Amino acid sequence: MSEPTPETPPAPAAPEPPTPTPAAPEPAAAPQAEPQPSTPAAPSAASVDELPSWAQREFKKLRDEAAGNRVKAKEVTDSLAQFKAEQDQQRQAFAKALGLAPDEPPTAEQLTEQLNATKAERDAQQARARQTAVELAVFRAAAAEQVDGNALLDSRAFVSALDGLDPSADNFGQQVKDAIAAASEANPRYKLAPPAPAAPEPPAPPAVPKSGAEFGAPPQGPRQWTEEDVARAAPAQVQEAINKGLLVNLGFGPRRGARR
The missing domain is CATH 1.20.5 (Single alpha-helices involved in coiled-coils or other helix-helix interfaces)
Incomplete structure (x- = not known):
């Protein structure tokens, strides 16, 4: 009998591979800028002609x-x-107007102050010119309408009624007349009394005669002479009347020793 063949021991199992480490996330890509449209190059003359x-x-x-x-x-x-x-x-x-040195330019505040002062002076001059024109127009129209112009200008209500009028307007004079008529109608005290008729001029004295032939006859009777009688009489007749005491009322008495 043959000897039994010994069994081969089994090979050891292979080790399991290690678990892979997860990869780190990639950073987000930055947004790409929008492409700017490029300016097309100007075509050459040859390409333009084509x-x-x-x-x-x-x-x-x-x-x-x-x-x-x-x-x-x-x-x-x-x-x-x-x-x-x-x-x-x-x-x-x-800068020159303010008296500043040429190398010292004015500040903005100085310029603003100067401009405001100039504007205020101009406005004041315009206001005075307008007031003068209005007052002159009132006096002229009031005299023509027999109205007291001074009393009108002393009235605040009347002056306020003229505030909106423009002296440079073509119908300014008529507007002033209308305002005066309305004021005098509402308040008759503004109207002036009609002027008294002028006294007749006294008659001119008769001319003194140049010669004795032109003298008139002296008054008859012993009455006192008047200045008219003296003017008409001749110098000799006047002297005779003085000697007779006929000019005592005029301050001429007979001289002592004069024959009556």
């Missing part, structure tokens, strides 16, 4: 618009430069 006629017209139109925009941009730049130069000139003028 374009269709409508495309050539559009290209010429765009080229003309671009040239016009360049001209406008230059005009704006020139205008800004001119505006800045004018501002500098005004600033220098204000």
